[in-house]
Amino acid sequence: MIEIEQNIMAKNDGYAARNRQRLQGTGTLALNLVSSPGSGKTSLLVATIRALAGRLPVAVIEGDQQTSNDADRIRATGVPAIQVNTGKGCHLDAHMVGHAIDHLGLTDNGILFIENVGNLVCPAAFDLGEEAKVAILSVTEGEDKPLKYPDMFAASSLMILNKTDLLPHLDFDMAACAANARRINPTIDILHVSARTGEGLADWVEWLDNRRKAVLARSIAVAEAQVARLRLAAGE
Amino acid sequence: MHELSICESIVSALEASARREGFSRVTKVRLEIGCFGGVEVEALRFGFDVTTRGTLAEGAALEILEREGKAWCFNCSNSFPVTRRDIDCPGCGGARVTVTGGDELRIKDLEVM
Numbered sequence: 001m002i003e004i005e006q007n008i009m010a011k012n013d014g015y016a017a018r019n020r021q022r023l024q025g026t027g028t029l030a031l032n033l034v035s036s037p038g039s040g041k042t043s044l045l046v047a048t049i050r051a052l053a054g055r056l057p058v059a060v061i062e063g064d065q066q067t068s069n070d071a072d073r074i075r076a077t078g079v080p081a082i083q084v085n086t087g088k089g090c091h092l093d094a095h096m097v098g099h100a101i102d103h104l105g106l107t108d109n110g111i112l113f114i115e116n117v118g119n120l121v122c123p124a125a126f127d128l129g130e131e132a133k134v135a136i137l138s139v140t141e142g143e144d145k146p147l148k149y150p151d152m153f154a155a156s157s158l159m160i161l162n163k164t165d166l167l168p169h170l171d172f173d174m175a176a177c178a179a180n181a182r183r184i185n186p187t188i189d190i191l192h193v194s195a196r197t198g199e200g201l202a203d204w205v206e207w208l209d210n211r212r213k214a215v216l217a218r219s220i221a222v223a224e225a226q227v228a229r230l231r232l233a234a235g236e
Numbered sequence: 237m238h239e240l241s242i243c244e245s246i247v248s249a250l251e252a253s254a255r256r257e258g259f260s261r262v263t264k265v266r267l268e269i270g271c272f273g274g275v276e277v278e279a280l281r282f283g284f285d286v287t288t289r290g291t292l293a294e295g296a297a298l299e300i301l302e303r304e305g306k307a308w309c310f311n312c313s314n315s316f317p318v319t320r321r322d323i324d325c326p327g328c329g330g331a332r333v334t335v336t337g338g339d340e341l342r343i344k345d346l347e348v349m
Contacts, residue, residue: 001345001346001347001348002253002257002259002345002346002347002348003344003345004249004253004343004344004345004346005342005343005344005345006249006253006342006343007341007342007343008242008245008246008249008267008341008342008343009242009245009341010245010249011245011248011249012245089241090238091238091241093241121238121274122238122274124274125238125242125273125274125275125341126238147322150320150321150322151272151274151321154272154321154335180322182331182332183321183322183331184321184322185334186310186332186333186334187334
């Protein structure tokens with residue numbers, strides 16, 4: 001009998017820690033975008049890239065079982081994108097994302113969007129080294145999605161309710177959806193966005209700016225600690 | 237079905253442990269799985285049989301110790317066991333409740349030869 005007391009996810013978590021350290025080192029805000037298929041993740045990214053208008057370096061990792069359609073759509077905006085095809089796989093893992101980062105060649109102090117495979121179950125279990133998970137829920141889905149797929153909404157820091165331009169045609173109850181999400185995750189942020197009309201995009205960009213400042217503040221603290229150690233070693 | 241990838245992680249952890257400890261066969265594996273570990277125990281059993289075929293753990297018994305979830309109430313600071321995330325505090329009835337435990341996904345111990 002051998003006691004090993006090891007986390008099953010240790011291998012993935014090791015790769016995730018390495019990714020996180022690299023991203024931190026380059027002052028990059030990395031976000032893991034998760035949703036069901038068809039929530040409008042790629043359209044939201046295209047609209048986000050346009051809204052940022054070259055103000056920050058942006059790069060995108062696209063995860064899908066097959067095709068490079070999504071990466072092609074992102075590249076058409078002039079932003080570097082890499083497509084990861086998971087084949088039979090239902091999620092991205094930290095090892096795949098590490099390789100994708102190698103090929104992307106990140107620019108410092110920007111944003112890396114990782115668009116996960118459209119799936120509200122499996123991606124919840126895999127840390128990719130991101131700063132936060134962002135769940136995107138379109139208003140053409142049910143307002144009870146957070147209750148049906150609680151692990152994903154529990155793991156996410158922000159829920160974006162997308163396609164709000166369609167609300168006049170639907171019976172979707174925004175308040176009920178927000179209450180369901182907060183029941184699963186009392187601290188989750190919630191934004192209302194229409195990638196199509198641009199409504200709410202300014203709030204999303206503000207959220208990105210705030211998270212990016214928090215990441216940069218941490219990178220600055222690490223760099224300052226390093227400088228202090230070096231000064232001490234130099235006898236200053 | 238991310239249970240298959242999880243089983244592949246288990247097999248590579250067993251192989252690493254075999255190299256470290258110098259054993260060649262695993263006859264039993266005990267896992268601790270929390271109710272918020274994001275894993276379906278039956279799918280895990282199925283995946284374990286499939287992924288251990290042809291490895292050092294082929295035919296090994298799999299014992300799963302299921303761990304209960306724990307939650308904490310923002311309103312009254314009560315801590316209590318839960319099995320779901322959408323639950324009210326049994327103490328004060330408040331709905332601002334956050335899960336604080338039950339996400340275990342651990343290999344506890346092995347029987348080897």
